[in-house]
Amino acid sequence: MGLDAYLPIWKQLSWEDQRALEEAATFRNVPKGTILHNGSADCIGVLVIKSGQLRSYIVSDEGKEVTLYRLLERDICLFSAACMMSSIRFEVTIETEKDSEIWLIQQETYHTVMERSAPLANYTCQLLASRFSEVMWLMDQILFKRFNARLATFLLEESTIEGSNTLEITHERIANHMGTAREVVTRMLKYFQEENMVSLSRGGVTLTDHAKLTELSE
Amino acid sequence: MGLDAYLPIWKQLSWEDQRALEEAATFRNVPKGTILHNGSADCIGVLVIKSGQLRSYIVSDEGKEVTLYRLLERDICLFSAACMMSSIRFEVTIETEKDSEIWLIQQETYHTVMERSAPLANYTCQLLASRFSEVMWLMDQILFKRFNARLATFLLEESTIEGSNTLEITHERIANHMGTAREVVTRMLKYFQEENMVSLSRGGVTLTDHAKLTELSE
Numbered sequence: 001m002g003l004d005a006y007l008p009i010w011k012q013l014s015w016e017d018q019r020a021l022e023e024a025a026t027f028r029n030v031p032k033g034t035i036l037h038n039g040s041a042d043c044i045g046v047l048v049i050k051s052g053q054l055r056s057y058i059v060s061d062e063g064k065e066v067t068l069y070r071l072l073e074r075d076i077c078l079f080s081a082a083c084m085m086s087s088i089r090f091e092v093t094i095e096t097e098k099d100s101e102i103w104l105i106q107q108e109t110y111h112t113v114m115e116r117s118a119p120l121a122n123y124t125c126q127l128l129a130s131r132f133s134e135v136m137w138l139m140d141q142i143l144f145k146r147f148n149a150r151l152a153t154f155l156l157e158e159s160t161i162e163g164s165n166t167l168e169i170t171h172e173r174i175a176n177h178m179g180t181a182r183e184v185v186t187r188m189l190k191y192f193q194e195e196n197m198v199s200l201s202r203g204g205v206t207l208t209d210h211a212k213l214t215e216l217s218e
Numbered sequence: 219m220g221l222d223a224y225l226p227i228w229k230q231l232s233w234e235d236q237r238a239l240e241e242a243a244t245f246r247n248v249p250k251g252t253i254l255h256n257g258s259a260d261c262i263g264v265l266v267i268k269s270g271q272l273r274s275y276i277v278s279d280e281g282k283e284v285t286l287y288r289l290l291e292r293d294i295c296l297f298s299a300a301c302m303m304s305s306i307r308f309e310v311t312i313e314t315e316k317d318s319e320i321w322l323i324q325q326e327t328y329h330t331v332m333e334r335s336a337p338l339a340n341y342t343c344q345l346l347a348s349r350f351s352e353v354m355w356l357m358d359q360i361l362f363k364r365f366n367a368r369l370a371t372f373l374l375e376e377s378t379i380e381g382s383n384t385l386e387i388t389h390e391r392i393a394n395h396m397g398t399a400r401e402v403v404t405r406m407l408k409y410f411q412e413e414n415m416v417s418l419s420r421g422g423v424t425l426t427d428h429a430k431l432t433e434l435s436e
Contacts, residue, residue, distance in 0.1 A: 058358065066361055087347035090354035114340065121339030122332065128343060129305035132350045136308035139357055140276065143284055 003103050006048050006074055012119035024109030030100045036080060037094040043083035046110045049075050052100025056092050056131075068092060069134040070194055076127055081107035137187075147180070151188050152217040154178060155198065159207050166206045174205075221321055224266050224292055230337035242327030248318045254298060257309040261301035264328045267293050270318025274310050274349075286310060287352040288412055294345055299325035302332075355405075365398070369406050370435040372396060373416065377425050384424045392423075 003025050004010045010018065025048075030036065036054065037044060047054070054071040056079065071077055071094075082088040084107040114120045141148060154177065158167050171189065175182040189205060192198045197213050199206045207213060221243050222228045228236065243266075248254065254272065255262060265272070272289040274297065289295055289312075300306040302325040332338045359366060372395065376385050389407065393400040407423065410416045415431050417424045425431060 058354075058361070060361065085344065085347050087344045087351060089351040090358070114336075114343075116336055118332075118334055118336040118339050121336050121343060125332075125339060125343045125346060126303065126305045128346045128350065129303050132346065132353070133305060133307040135350070135353065135357065136276075139353065139360075140308070142357075142360065143276070143278065 003048060003105075006050060006103070007076075007123075009119045009123045013113070013117060017113045017117050017120070020109050020113055021105060024106040025103045028102055028104060030096050030102060032096050032099050034096045035093060036096065036102075037077075037092070039091040039093070042080075043107055044080050044104060045107045046081045046105040047071075047077035047094075048103040048105065049073055049077070050101040050103065052096060052102070053098040054094055054100060055097045056094050058090075058092055065093075066138075067195075068138060069131060070097070078124065078127055078131070081105075081110060083107060084111040147178075147184065148188060148191075149217050150178060151185070151192070152197075152213045155205065155207055156210070156213055156217060159210075165208070166204055168204050170203055221266060221323075224268060224321070225294075225341075227337045227341045231331070231335060235331045235335050235338070238327050238331055239323060242324040243321045246320055246322055248314050248320055250314050250317050252314045253311060254314065254320075255295075255310070255312040257311070260298075261325055262298050262322060263325045264299045264323040265289075265295040265312075266321040266323065267291055267295070268319040268321065270314060270320070271316040272312055272318060273315045274312050276308075276310055283311075284356075285413075286356060287349060288315070296342065296345055296349070299323075299328060301325060302329040365396075365402065366406060366409075367435050368396060369403070369410070370415075370431045373423065373425055374428070374431055374435060377428075383426070384422055386422050388421055 003022055004018070007013075007021075013021070024045075027050075030052070036047065049071055051073055054075075054077060056068045056071065056077070057065045058068060059065050077094060078085075079088065079092050080094055110120075114124055151174075154174065155167070158169065159165055171185045172182050174189075175185045178185070189198060189200055192213075193200050195212070197207070197209045197216075199208050221240055222236070225231075225239075231239070242263075245268075248270070254265065267289055269291055272293075272295060274286045274289065274295070275283045276286060277283050295312060296303075297306065297310050298312055328338075332342055369392075372392065373385065376387065377383055389403045390400045392407075393403045396403070407416060407418055410431075411418050413430070415425070415427045415434075417426050
């Protein structure tokens with residue numbers, strides 16, 4: 001399967017634009033632990049993820065890292081081509097967390113096609129809005145919410161009560177316990193899973209890192 | 219002057235799209251202190267600011283507010299029409315900080331034109347990227363940097379040394395004093411000015427709120 005299967009708006013592009021993007025794309029196997037993009041000076045192009053996992057994070061002056069979001073199969077990374085949008089004035093680092101297969105599209109071509117193609121421009125806007133939403137969610141967590149701490153505490157308590165690391169409980173029931181919405185619980189559990197603190201299965205949650213959950217709960 | 223003077227890509231729009239946007243726009247005088255938008259349930263439309271000042275902020279469960287950015291003359295507010303982009307999944311509040319003159323464009327029309335017009339879609343992307351950049355800057359400040367505290371301390375000390383609230387000092391010289399880049403100082407001073415802590419003039423900085431600066435420096 002080629003690039004066409006990974007860009008949902010492919011069929012809305014003109015034949016000319018499809019050819020331009022295909023010619024500007026190179027396919028790469030990138031091993032786990034590779035820094036693909038590091039700050040604004042570095043403008044390698046738009047990444048389309050065929051398989052694997054990428055992490056986007058910011059780094060403080062003292063080297064402290066904060067994960068912004070993850071990119072999985074079919075996700076597209078624009079910030080590795082931040083130079084094509086003058087309004088992007090911040091720096092993120094992007095690394096592969098798993099062995100990954102990606103297409104790298106030259107930013108000049110992507111930009112040229114985006115300028116003339118309403119479907120690609122609209123799709124790019126949606127991608128940007130998605131990342132923006134993820135960052136806003138994180139911001140909210142950092143600024144206000146201690147829901148992560150409350151959920152970690154709840155899971156540890158339940159685990160002690162059940163005498164097991166595997167809890168047979170639905171997100172709905174957790175939400176009822178905590179006086180919040182199911183969506184909020186699902187989102188946070190997914191975040192916990194990405195951070196390897198729990199593993200989710202149908203109708204159940206398994207605690208996989210007590211130390212990290214305990215740290216969070218404090 | 220009409221809407222055409224406030225949308226920089228106006229001339230790139232088709233006659234049909236120009237008419238559609240004009241017909242969907244209503245002009246409003248909005249007094250200071252009006253909440254124009256409050257969370258995602260509220261989707262009033264795209265705002266184009268002719269004059270005045272709007273503030274965008276998030277509110278915690280306990281009512282704590284954090285300012286994300288400000289919108290001034292010629293700025294455009296998309297989040298008051300967040301419902302038109304399904305990828306926007308966060309909630310902000312937008313209020314007028316000064317008496318403001320705004321155009322309100324119905325989100326259905328804006329969305330329809332954006333879907334077919336590459337110039338409007340690209341421009342909307344740039345707007346989104348700008349706001350994203352402002353939020354990322356704020357995030358960086360909150361997570362890592364205590365530069366705001368350091369700059370507040372520096373200004374208060376200089377003011378005591380000079381025996382005056384007005385400091386005749388360039389951003390370049392402050393940057394040298396603090397071991398950073400001029401751009402970083404300029405950006406933070408502008409932020410201080412927006413927060414009414416200082417007033418900037420050619421070659422000078424006037425401290426206008428000692429209490430707030432002192433609070434920040436601690």
